[in-house]
Every structure is written in C-alpha cells, then in structure tokens.
Amino acid sequence: MPKMTMVDALNTALHQEMEQDDSVIVLGEDVAVDGGVFRVTEGLLDAFGEQRVIDTPLAEAGIVGTSIGMAIYGLRPVCEIQFSGFSYLAFHQLESHAARMRWRSRGAYTVPMVLRTPYSGGVRALEHHSESREAYWAHTPGLKMVIPSTPRNARALLISAIRDPDPVIFYEPKAVYRAFREEVPEEEETWPIGKAQVVREGEQLTMISYGAMMRPTLEAADKLAQEDGVEVEVIDVLTIAPLDHETFSESAKKTGRVLIVHEAPRSFGPGAEIVARLVENSFWYLEAPIRRVTGYDVVIPLFAYEKAYLPSADRILRAARETLETPA
Amino acid sequence: MPREVVDIPCQVDYLSILDEDGQVIDADLEPDIPDGRLLQLHRTMLLARRFDERMLQLQRQGRIGTFAPVRGQEAAQLGIVAALRDSDWMVPSFREQAASLWRGQSLESFLLVYGGFYQGNELPGNELPEGTRNLPVAVPVGTQPLHAVGLSYAIKYRGQDDVVVTFFGDGATSEGDFHEAMNFAGVFQTPTIFVCQNNQWAISVPRSRQTNSETLAQKALAYGFPGRQVDGNDILAVYVAAEEAAERARSGDGPTMIECVTYRLSMHTTADDPSRYREEEEVEEWRRREPLPRFQAYLKQRDLLSDSDIEETEEEIQGEIQDAIDRAEERMEKLANEELSMFDHMYAEMPPYLREQRDELARELAGQEGNDA
Numbered sequence: 001m002p003k004m005t006m007v008d009a010l011n012t013a014l015h016q017e018m019e020q021d022d023s024v025i026v027l028g029e030d031v032a033v034d035g036g037v038f039r040v041t042e043g044l045l046d047a048f049g050e051q052r053v054i055d056t057p058l059a060e061a062g063i064v065g066t067s068i069g070m071a072i073y074g075l076r077p078v079c080e081i082q083f084s085g086f087s088y089l090a091f092h093q094l095e096s097h098a099a100r101m102r103w104r105s106r107g108a109y110t111v112p113m114v115l116r117t118p119y120s121g122g123v124r125a126l127e128h129h130s131e132s133r134e135a136y137w138a139h140t141p142g143l144k145m146v147i148p149s150t151p152r153n154a155r156a157l158l159i160s161a162i163r164d165p166d167p168v169i170f171y172e173p174k175a176v177y178r179a180f181r182e183e184v185p186e187e188e189e190t191w192p193i194g195k196a197q198v199v200r201e202g203e204q205l206t207m208i209s210y211g212a213m214m215r216p217t218l219e220a221a222d223k224l225a226q227e228d229g230v231e232v233e234v235i236d237v238l239t240i241a242p243l244d245h246e247t248f249s250e251s252a253k254k255t256g257r258v259l260i261v262h263e264a265p266r267s268f269g270p271g272a273e274i275v276a277r278l279v280e281n282s283f284w285y286l287e288a289p290i291r292r293v294t295g296y297d298v299v300i301p302l303f304a305y306e307k308a309y310l311p312s313a314d315r316i317l318r319a320a321r322e323t324l325e326t327p328a
Numbered sequence: 329m330p331r332e333v334v335d336i337p338c339q340v341d342y343l344s345i346l347d348e349d350g351q352v353i354d355a356d357l358e359p360d361i362p363d364g365r366l367l368q369l370h371r372t373m374l375l376a377r378r379f380d381e382r383m384l385q386l387q388r389q390g391r392i393g394t395f396a397p398v399r400g401q402e403a404a405q406l407g408i409v410a411a412l413r414d415s416d417w418m419v420p421s422f423r424e425q426a427a428s429l430w431r432g433q434s435l436e437s438f439l440l441v442y443g444g445f446y447q448g449n450e451l452p453g454n455e456l457p458e459g460t461r462n463l464p465v466a467v468p469v470g471t472q473p474l475h476a477v478g479l480s481y482a483i484k485y486r487g488q489d490d491v492v493v494t495f496f497g498d499g500a501t502s503e504g505d506f507h508e509a510m511n512f513a514g515v516f517q518t519p520t521i522f523v524c525q526n527n528q529w530a531i532s533v534p535r536s537r538q539t540n541s542e543t544l545a546q547k548a549l550a551y552g553f554p555g556r557q558v559d560g561n562d563i564l565a566v567y568v569a570a571e572e573a574a575e576r577a578r579s580g581d582g583p584t585m586i587e588c589v590t591y592r593l594s595m596h597t598t599a600d601d602p603s604r605y606r607e608e609e610e611v612e613e614w615r616r617r618e619p620l621p622r623f624q625a626y627l628k629q630r631d632l633l634s635d636s637d638i639e640e641t642e643e644e645i646q647g648e649i650q651d652a653i654d655r656a657e658e659r660m661e662k663l664a665n666e667e668l669s670m671f672d673h674m675y676a677e678m679p680p681y682l683r684e685q686r687d688e689l690a691r692e693l694a695g696q697e698g699n700d701a
Contacts, residue, residue, distance in 0.1 A: 025485070051485055052485075056512065056515075057508070057511050057512060057515055059508040059512070061474065061504060061505050061508050062474060062477075062505075062508030062509065062511065062512050064474075065471065065473075065474025065475060065477070065478065065505060065508070065509065066474055066475075066478040066481060066512055067478060068474070068475050068478055069419075069474065069475035069476060069477055069478020069479040069480070069481070069482065070478040070479070070481060070482045071478070072463070072475065072478070072479060073478070073479050073482035073483065073486075074482070075482050075485070077478075092468060092471060092505075093471065093474065093505075096468045096471060097468075097471060097472075097475065101464075102673050102674070102675070102676070103446075103673045103674055104446070104449055104464045105449055105450075105463070105464050106446060106447065106449055106450040106672075106673055107672075107673045108449075108450070109463065109464075110676070141674055142674055142675070144675075164676075165675075165676035165677075166675050166676055194679060242675075242679035242680070242681060242682075243681065245681070246680075
C-alpha cells in the first residue's frame with residue numbers, strides 16, 4: 001500500500017471518481033491551472049479537461065449556486081471553497097437551496113453535491129483562514145457534514161461524499177494536509193457517512209474528537225497509557241451530521257467517563273450536541289461530569305496566540321486526568 | 329497616447345410590437361405564431377388573471393395563505409415561455425403563475441402550496457415526457473438565477489441544445505447573486521436567458537431606488553452579453569425577444585438578458601398595502617397599458633377572437649377554477665392529518681435520529697406521550 005499525505009489521498013479520490021464517472025465535475029477558485037492553493041486538485045485539469053475542471057470567477061455564492069444547478073440536472077459537482085472562512089458568502093445558497101431542494105420539490109429534484117473546504121487552525125495563517133464552524137452546517141437540516149482526520153479516511157469518505165445522494169459539506173483539516181503519511185489501499189475504498197469509528201479501545205475513559213484534533217487527542221491517550229497505565233477509548237466522530245450517537249453512547253456506558261475535544265468554539269459547538277445525546281442515552285451509566293476541551297468562545301486569534309487557543313495534548317491530558325480522578 | 333476612449337459595446341434596444349390599443353406598430357416585427365397557439369396563449373392569460381382574482385378572494389376568506397399576485401405581468405411571462413420547448417428548463421422566482429400554468433403546472437398545485445401544503449410542490453421530475461422541467465418557486469430574492477446557470481452549464485456539458493429561462497424582478501438586480509449569475513453565464517457562455525420582470529416596485533421601493541442605471545438590461549453589457557428591453561405588456565414583443573434569445577442560446581452564442589418593462593397592478597403579496605407607497609394615478613396610467621385587453625384587441629383584429637368567444641372562455645375558465653378549488657380543498661382536508669410527512673424528503677435515506685423524532689411526533693399526535701419523562 002502506498003503511503004500518502006491527506007492532500008495526496010484527496011487528490012487520488014478525485015482522480016478515481018472522475019475517471020469512473022463523467023458526471024463528476026470539479027469547480028472553484030484556482031482549482032484548475034493552479035491545482036488548488038493546497039494542490040488537492042493538482043493534475044485534474046490535464047487529466048479531464050477544462051469542461052470538467054473549472055476555474056470559476058471569484059464568487060463563493062456563484063460557485064455554490066452553480067453547483068446546485070448542475071446537481072439538479074444530474075451532475076455530481078465537487079466544488080471547492082478555498083478556505084472555510086469564506087464559505088459564509090455562500091451560506092444562503094446552502095441553507096436556503098442546497099439543503100432544501102429535495103424537501104421543497106418532494107424528492108423530484110435533488111442536490112448530490114460536495115462542498116470541499118479546508119478548515120482548522122495551527123498553520124500560522126491570516127485572519128479568516130483558521131476557524132472551525134462545522135456547527136453551522138450540522139445545524140442545517142438537509143445537509144451532511146463530514147470531517148476526516150487521516151489520509152486513509154479522507155480518501156474513503158470523499159468518495160462516499162461524492163456518491164452520496166444529498167449535499168455534503170466536507171471539511172478538510174488543513175493542519176493535517178501534509179502533517180503525516182499513512183498507508184492508503186490502492187483499490188477503491190469507501191467509508192459510510194454517518195458512522196463514527198472507535199480508533200483505540202479502552203475501559204476507563206471515552207475521548208471523543210474528530211478532524212485535526214484527533215492527533216492531540218491520540219497523543220494524550222498514548223501518554224495516559226505510558227505514564228498512568230490507563231487505557232482510554234478514543235472515538236473519531238468523522239461525520240458531524242448525521243451524528244452517530246450509538247458508537248459513543250455505547251462506549252460511555254462501558255467507561256462511564258467522557259471527554260470531548262474540538263477546536264470549534266465551545267458554546268453550541270458539536271460537543272454540546274454530543275453531551276446532550278450522551279445524557280439522553282447513557283445518563284445512568286455516567287460516573288463523572290462530562291468535560292469539554294474546546295476552542296474558546298472568541299474569534300480564533302491571529303497566529304501569535306493560536307497555540308493558546310487550540311486544544312493541545314497537554315490540555316487534553318489534564319482534563320482527562322481530572323475526569324478520571326473524579327470519584328464516582 | 330496616455331488617455332484614450334475604450335470602445336465598448338453600449339446599446340440597449342427597446343422592442344415593442346403592439347401599441348396600447350393592440351394595433352401592430354410595425355408589421356415586419358410581428359411574429360409568425362400559429363393561430364391555435366395564439367388562442368392557447370390567450371386562454372392561459374385569461375386563466376392566470378381569473379385564477380389570481382379567485383385566489384385573492386380565497387386568501388381574504390382565510391381559505392389559503394399569503395401569495396404574490398401576478399396581475400399585470402401575464403404577458404411578460406407568457407411571451408417568454410411560449411417561445412420555449414418542453415425540454416427547456418424554467419427557474420422561477422415566486423410570482424410566475426402565468427408562466428407555470430403554460431408549462432403544465434396545475435391550478436390545484438398552487439392552491440395546495442398557498443394553502444400551506446408542500447404536497448403542491450410534488451412535481452413529476454425532469455424526465456420527459458411527463459416531466460415539467462420547472463423548478464419549484466424560490467422565495468429568497470435573486471438567488472435562483474445561479475441555479476439556472478448551473479443547469480445550463482450541465483446542458484452544454486452534456487451536448488444538449490436545451491435552454492434555461494430564469495425569472496426575477498427589478499429588486500433582484502440589486503442582489504449579489506444576480507450579478508454572480510450574470511458573470512458566470514458570461515464567462516462560461518451558458519445557454520441561459522435572464523428574464524427580469526421590471527414591475528417597477530419591490531414592495532415599497534421604486535425601480536429608481538434599485539439602481540442609478542438608465543435601464544436594467546444594460547447590466548448584461550457589463551457581463552459581455554446582450555441585454556434588451558421590451559414592452560413587457562406586449563406579448564408579441566416579449567415572444568420575439570425570447571425567441572431570439574433562445575435561438576442565440578441554442579446555437580452556442582451564450583446568454584441574453586431580457587428586461588420586460590411591466591407593472592405590478594396588484595399588491596406585492598396579499599400581506600401588502602400598495603396605497604401606502606404609490607399613487608393611484610400611476611396605477612391608472614399602467615392599467616391603460618395592461619396586457620390582456622391589448623392582446624384581445626389584437627386577436628379580434630385578426631378575426632381570431634370574438635366577444636362571444638371571450639365570454640365562452642370566461643365561463644369555461646370559471647368552471648375549471650371551481651373544480652380545482654373543490655379538488656384542492658378536498659385534498660387539503662385529507663392531508664390535514666399527514667403531519668408526519670414533514671420528515672419525508674429531508675434526505676434520500678432517513679437518518680436514525682430523524683426516525684426517532686418522527687416516532688416522537690407520532691406519539692404526540694396520538695396523544696400518548698412517552699413514559700420516559
């Protein structure tokens with residue numbers, strides 16, 4: 001199996017899907033000649049031509065609204081918004097149309113599109129280039145919201161998203177883009193959307209995270225094993241909406257203790273929904289208050305202070321130890 | 329030469345074929361529309377008018393909810409869609425009852441939607457021959473032209489020669505999405521026809537407040553394709569403009585914008601009171617130019633229509649409308665207990681948490697609350 005970065009893996013997914021389905025179209029700013037500012041769409045123009053790999057004018061609502069029309073016709077557009085911080089210029093197209101066309105037309109017209117966009121901090125970027133606002137999309141009925149965490153699941157989930165009959169917002173953790181390589185099977189692989197994954201098994205604590213925060217979360221889990229001799233269970237949510245609460249609710253029933261990690265702001269963040277589902281499904285099994293390690297409810301600072309804003313392995317470790325030490 | 333004039337195409341023509349009394353001004357411009365089709369257009373125009381009046385009554389009686397009357401704009405819509413093929417697409421805003429009737433939408437479906445039942449939007453889909461290729465109404469102003477651009481890009485990509493018409497109003501030309509759609513269509517040379525029904529008023533804000541431009545049609549020039557004005561109350565002029573735009577689009581020459589200069593004779597929606605912002609004299613002036621009598625006068629001159637024909641058609645139409653109301657009200661009564669359908673069509677496949685919420689509502693409706701409280 002070749003070892004790939006997440007950028008390579010996403011690029012492979014796009015090549016493979018475009019190869020086998022001529023209804024897949026890629027469009028966005030700088031996606032064709034430049035291959036995307038992160039090079040995720042590199043080589044697609046040469047392979048598939050300018051009718052299918054489209055450099056659009058610089059207009060986010062235009063990109064998303066055009067994708068909606070293409071999808072209604074029966075194409076499978078994969079549009080890129082260069083940074084998720086600019087996706088709000090297309091917010092209304094997603095909320096008012098992409099999410100509702102199936103509902104509004106009672107199933108006659110559907111919008112099988114994917115909106116790919118990099119999110120997450122930690123790359124020393126300008127303002128608007130580091131935030132995590134997955135809650136906006138997860139809160140919108142009719143949309144699906146997927147966030148991969150590794151090259152392998154990124155490739156498999158992007159293929160699933162392209163084939164999904166409904167609109168999928170696909171957040172790519174840019175801090176992971178080239179952070180490490182992972183073996184990615186050469187043969188086609190899809191992962192189900194709407195399914196979380198237990199990535200590390202344990203008995204004493206459940207740690208729930210996703211996207212770029214999976215790395216510090218797993219680092220904290222390693223330290224707990226090495227330094228404290230504690231085996232924690234780690235769950236990668238992978239799909240924020242529709243949220244798979246069964247996987248983490250079952251885990252919480254086993255461990256009785258839960259810690260949630262995300263870099264999005266805390267209030268009304270995905271963690272709040274996860275806590276609510278846990279209370280509904282696993283309340284009688286809980287032995288300690290559920291803790292959240294998250295971004296703060298502020299604008300993510302420019303990069304001089306972003307390290308203090310983003311959950312780190314140490315912060316997660318301290319919260320985990322507090323949760324473990326709380327008497328039942 | 330440090331300073332020179334850049335020569336850009338800068339012309340908007342205004343097309344008008346019938347005068348205010350329905351007389352042909354220039355016979356060379358008169359389109360060759362078969363007699364039967366002209367009479368069909370007249371029937372649909374009359375149907376749209378009477379249906380509009382009847383819906384207003386129903387709304388005032390509390391039998392349906394808010395809707396946007398079409399009165400005065402029938403020619404601006406029918407002239408356009410009459411020039412289309414069934415396989416072409418229509419992307420409407422929320423006032424296109426006349427166009428939609430021509431394109432096969434039923435009276436009953438309007439009554440259901442404005443009666444609060446989304447089942448009225450159940451469409452046969454886009455697969456011809458039974459499909460309509462009409463998108464459902466788009467309420468957020470000016471957002472839908474982009475969908476027309478996406479559809480028309482897809483048509484071009486698939487090598488088809490269909491075209492896409494999108495309707496919007498003068499107010500929509502102030503929205504960013506309108507400009508993005510025009511720009512994308514110009515850049516990609518898509519087979520899109522942008523139809524602005526300039527009805528002079530966006531609720532209480534007059535056309536002069538939307539833009540300082542002399543015309544709305546000239547917006548197209550900035551995006552590199554033709555924009556033209558037509559007398560929007562002259563169905564023949566609208567038809568000719570649409571036919572030319574469709575021909576351009578089909579032969580690969582790209583988009584066109586048509587500004588139909590018309591007037592909203594009625595209210596913005598049934599929740600609006602136009603007397604708060606416009607003078608009755610202005611309305612009266614436009615009433616003289618309104619499309620229905622003009623078209624009837626034209627048909628009479630051509631001996632295609634008589635007063636007794638009109639009377640007969642009026643009677644037929646009243647019956648048709650009454651039947652539709654009876655059917656729609658009967659259907660609404662039956663549908664009244666189908667609240668659980670609100671969970672349908674959110675996704676291709678209902679996710680587990682939605683099934684749970686659906687069950688929760690089912691218990692609520694059955695009056696048996698869960699015992700887990």
